[in-house]
Amino acid sequence: MLVERRIRNYQAPLHQYMCNGGKRAIEIAHRRWGKDEIALAWTFQAITERPATYWHCLPQFTQARKAIWTAVNPHTGQRRIDEAFPVELREVTNEQEMFIRFSNGATWQVIGSDAYDTLVGAGVAGIVFSEWALANPSAWGYLSPMMRENNGWALFITTPRGKNHAYDMFNHAVKSDDWFAELSDAQATKAFTDEQLDGIRDEYVALYGKDFGASQFEQEYFCSFEAAILGSYYGGELAAARAAGRICEVKHDPDLPVQTVWDIGYSDDTVILFVQVVANEVRIIDTYSANGQPLQHYAEVIASKDYNYSRHVLPHDAQAKTLAAAGRSVYEQLVTDHKMKHVTILKNTNTEQQGIMAARHLFLRLWIDHDQEEFINAISQFRREWDDPSKCFRDRPMRDWTNHFADALRYLAWTWREPPKPKVEKMNPIITIGGKSTMTMNDLVKASTKRRKEEAYH
Template sequence: MPTIQLPNAGWRPRWYQKKAWDTWEQGCKRQLLFWHRRAGKDEINLNMHAVSAHERPGTYWHMLPEAAQARKAIWNAVNPHTGKRRLFEAFPEPLIENMNDNEMFIRFKIGSTFQVVGSDNFNSLVGSPPVGITFSEWALAKPAAWAYLSPILEENGGWASFITTPRGNNHAKSMLDEVKKDAFDRVTNPAGWFWEVLPVSVTEAMTAEGIDKQRKIYVGLFGQETADLLIDQEFYCSFAGALVGSYWGAEVARAEREGRIGRPIAVNPAYPVHTVWDLGKASNNPIWCFQVIDGTPIIVDFYLPDSEDLADWCKWLDDQGYKGNDYVPHDIMHPQWGTARTRLQTLKDHGRKPKMVGIASFADGVNAGRQTIKLARFADNERVADGIEGLKAFRREWDDDKKCFRDVPVKNWAEHYASAFRYLGLAWREAIVAVVKPAGDPGTYEARPDGSIRSNQTVKEAVDAMVRRRRAAR
């Protein structure tokens, strides 16, 4: 058999890719690359997998936001310039032992495996834990994927590469902000992070005419304003603007500007903490936890179960002291998974207080969520931040035939986060604590420690009493 060299077929990084490639070869195990569209992000990472799989036998994943998207963009993709599958441009076919098309899986003769996966189903994959992962289109991916996988790579010394174009001020931008705090020095800190933002104005990989042509396409599809945002985002790596097609992106962005997101908020023990459920399986059943204080919804926590046992979910909420109402959709009357009992009965058996949210259309739920975001305050804990990313990423499907957005949500991880929040939007006003008139003589006044005077009368009672006094004085 002829000698095969890697990278395959004499591939070499383009000049502007070379810094990222060199730092990876020198031992950098964490990369965050914001490169413009068509800068060759997946290309360089597929070659990283090919080399790494033959230097260190193990499991390697190339992860996109959704498994279906991964099949189209990587597994079945063909290079239009060569007519060859992208996979085989990076992976020489003589090195491949076998392939499984259904699972988008490759086994190399050396023993390593490579799989194309989605961040929507990564935790259902079986087999050895990965030692090398590419998170492609990271700004659109489920942020919990990294939270779940980072300890694995930390333990086994594996590498992770995050490649993306910006998609507004979301989890990918937050990661960049954190990484930039510790400048990477490839001499003294070879195991640290390497980050890079590469707009087309730096790489000059596309001509002005080519970008203008793309702008005109976007104008025809989305209008001038959105087209300009997309060009700035995809080609000039701008982080301004919300995700195109987002239901609530503008409202979340406004809440961030107004300081209603990310500020320390302690749970107020004088008010109950209520919960809102979507009632799917564990990964599809996010739970928002909130209080209502002075007529304002306060989002204090967000819980994404990691077990399929509803009893575990109840225990977690009880352990946090969250024992208010549990607002749930009407399918709570369906039998619990694998039993004849309804989930309503199971919740009650565990001491919870389920209340069904009124039936509303999808559009009404979306609007209720939107109006709630305009009022709400969100705590700064890590779990709530994960939930907020779901609100930002909740977006409409694009109809490629009609060239417009459909009023149907993309069925991904964010849709589940948003479903629970739609119920929160419909339910939180029911949780407003009623104002109870203080006990005691309604005619007396109380001097308070702060120097103020408080009456035990309501306004109506005080007015009625004044009227009676005036009549008696006549």
């Protein structure tokens, strides 16, 4: 069945590249460019040419339903997926799982990058990463081997969100013969008149203020990577750290101990920070994150590094006993099964907002190794949740892939000072004359009792 597709003139270079057999493409484009529409159009063409598995990936699974599956084209009144994939060519449409099976055996599904470790499936031939700048970058690292094995294609579409992983990927793609890379802003496409753009800018300024509103307008419609991230908790602190040269090469000092700070994800990312403290400098020399791995994996990562550990700080929920672990906690498993020493539990005595404030203060003494790109990207993207009906930010973070990195930083802010060793008052020796003690029996009992207490304390 031939389906008529209207390709806008500024969409043609991307569409033509994919039609010519291109395998990797990143499109940085302004709002209302039609990024998802052109991606769906190409996916349908790919489905008819090569029956296989295809995915359309949003940053979060919960957002995927609203943005793609139930979205309605305001110009036609039809659902977006019905326009992209004719119902008469489908065999199965599963509303719950946002899944379509076509009569030729191909399948297409809407998924989220927030649970990328669950995205398994042989024969994946194509994937679209929509709003890539907001997605978990680890998702592509996890899926790319599968795509290479299947000779599949990957299309990344997004507007900028600062100089994060999407920015890095775009710069890499520009220099690579194996990639298509395009930055398509509103000035180049002429999708809006000057009067329309002026009106949109005025709306942004009215909503966010003069400076911030203009900055956001530049990001959304002129594809600027320089704009501050809307609602970012640590954007200013990161910018100050960069300006001061504190995001740089931070090497491991073998003469100093290393402490680790963990955020444990039971169904998503676990993050470990490797930290050295020198006077009032807190140095993040290394980081590690993974998704869906057993506890043994993280214990092996710790053991594999040539560090002299002083302690391992776990979040308070690491002491919760789980049925899956035969009624034992993460703390108990690390200490008993994996023989980890110096493991401590962070007491849950502070609110999330107090921890965020503590982390902001920590930035004044924080040094971060510049190779810890995933950590830096996550911290820059960690932001407040936006309440669209009231047009203001909620006083809580957006729940996405950045939270685990931000939580680990928050725990570090509370624990970077190692507790001082207890001071023990030095005992005066018992004085004897001629081999006989000059102390009374009461003195001897008191001295003996004091000594036993000190020995028990140590």
